[in-house]
Amino acid sequence: MILHYYPGNASLLPHFMLREIGRPFELRLVDRTRNEQKSAEYLQLNPGGLIPTLVDGSLVLFETAAIALHLADKYPDAGLAPPFGSSDRAQFYKWMVHLTNTPQAEFRAWFYPHEHVSDEAAAPSVKAAAEIRLQAMFARIEAQLGEGPWLLGERFSAADLFLFMLIRWGRSMEVPPRSRAGLMALAERVLERPAVQETLAAEGIESPFV
Numbered sequence: 573m574i575l576h577y578y579p580g581n582a583s584l585l586p587h588f589m590l591r592e593i594g595r596p597f598e599l600r601l602v603d604r605t606r607n608e609q610k611s612a613e614y615l616q617l618n619p620g621g622l623i624p625t626l627v628d629g630s631l632v633l634f635e636t637a638a639i640a641l642h643l644a645d646k647y648p649d650a651g652l653a654p655p656f657g658s659s660d661r662a663q664f665y666k667w668m669v670h671l672t673n674t675p676q677a678e679f680r681a682w683f684y685p686h687e688h689v690s691d692e693a694a695a696p697s698v699k700a701a702a703e704i705r706l707q708a709m710f711a712r713i714e715a716q717l718g719e720g721p722w723l724l725g726e727r728f729s730a731a732d733l734f735l736f737m738l739i740r741w742g743r744s745m746e747v748p749p750r751s752r753a754g755l756m757a758l759a760e761r762v763l764e765r766p767a768v769q770e771t772l773a774a775e776g777i778e779s780p781f782v
Contacts, residue, residue, distance in 0.1 A: 573597040574627040576617065578604045579775040580740070582636040582676070583624030587775070588733040589643045591767035593650040599774070637672035640730050652730040660724055667723050667731040675709045675738050678702055682745075707747050710739075714754040721761055736762040740782045750782045 575590060577583030577599055590597045602608050602623050610621045618625040618634045625632065626639045628646075633639050644653035654660035681688050685698035713735065717723060723731045739749040739759050750756045759782045762768055772781060 573629075574600055576600050576602050576614070576623060576625040576627070577775075578602050578609075578623050580777055581623045582737070584737045584740075584771070584775070585636055585730070585734050586624055586626060586639045586643060587771050588737075588768055589640060589650075589652055589730055591770050591774075592652060592733075592765070593643065593647045594767075595647065635672075636676070637668050637734075640734065641668060644730050651728070652733075654724065654727060654729065660727060663724055664729055664731055667729075668734065671731065671734045671738060675706060675713075678706050678709065679738070679741055682706060683741075703745055703747075706742060706745065710742070710749045710752060710755060714752045717754050717758065720754065720758060722758070732758060732762055733768070736768070736782075743780065743782050748782075756782070 573590070573595070575583060575586055575597060577587055578601065581604070587599070602614060602625075604623070608614060609618075609623055614625075615621055617627070617632055620634065622634065624636060624639060625634045626642070627633075628642070631642075633642055641653075644650075648655075653664050679702075681702035682699055685695040685702065686692060688698045689695050722728050723735060735755075736759050739755055742749045750759060763781060772778075
């Protein structure tokens, strides 16, 4: 199994999961500083030129949430998702879809506002509006988290790793997600996991993590 990644990118979620699973895998750096995600070789794997891509035998899979769901399904003993057919499994799907379709998608406008305008002068306004929407999204997530300690209550899942990644992405927002007590508490719990520490070290990511 090969994970094509870049440090701190959306590949962080499947990287966390692979280390939680504990099976052998290979990391292959896609160097964004050299625009390698747009190389002819990489585009054969991922025509969108985005990171991550997972190669699992003959299977080539992209889209972060799809990779995460595949890993959770393939290695049920890792406990990264509730049992099939359970109400907790339905809630897990809800969170995975919400996180990828809502805050993760919104971060695109925040990180790359120039992609959303025809006049570069409008980019700062796009970024500011995206941050307002992100802050509202994180407020709603915190409210639904309640006492937790995890998104699924007492059960840890890959959705918590996903949320941690998004909290980290917002660390330089004017009002970062970590400023919300419930989200910071979840992030601290995630950081206590050995697999998470191993992933951050392997990617060369240093404190402050969120």
